[in-house]
Amino acid sequence: MEIKVLGTGCAKCQRLYDATQAVLEREGIDAKLVKVEALDEIMRHGVMITPGLVIDDELKSTGRVPRDKVLAQWIREAAARG
Numbered sequence: 296m297e298i299k300v301l302g303t304g305c306a307k308c309q310r311l312y313d314a315t316q317a318v319l320e321r322e323g324i325d326a327k328l329v330k331v332e333a334l335d336e337i338m339r340h341g342v343m344i345t346p347g348l349v350i351d352d353e354l355k356s357t358g359r360v361p362r363d364k365v366l367a368q369w370i371r372e373a374a375a376r377g
Contacts, residue, residue: 296324296325296326296327296350296351296370296373296374297326297327297329297350297351297352298315298319298326298327298328298329298348298349298350298351298370298373299329299330299331299340299347299348299349299350300312300315300328300329300330300331300346300347300348301331301336301337301340301342301345301346301347301348301349302330302331302332302337302345302346302347303332303334303337303345304332305345305346307345307346307359307360308330308345308346310346310360311346311348311360311361312328312330312346314360314361314363314366315328315348315366315370316328317363318363318366318367318370319370321367322367322370322371322374324370324371324374326370326373326374340354341354342354342357343357344357344358345357345358346358346359346360348361348366348369350369350370350373351373351376353373355369
C-alpha cells in the first residue's frame, strides 16, 4: 500500500503526515508513506487545497486533516484490499 500526503509543507500538511504515520504504527500496518511537495504532482491528483491524502492512487481527502478514526478506517480498508 502507498499513502501520499500532498502539500507544500504547511502546518496542516505536517499534521496529516504525522497523524497518518501514527495510525500506521498503532494499527501495525506496513505501508509506504510519502510526502509529495511538488506542485505539478499535487495538481495531477486534482488537489486544489492542501493537504491532500491519496491511498493507493485514490484521493481520500483535500483541504483538511481527517479525524484519526476516519483516517484509520480508510487505511484499514485499503490494507484489507491488499
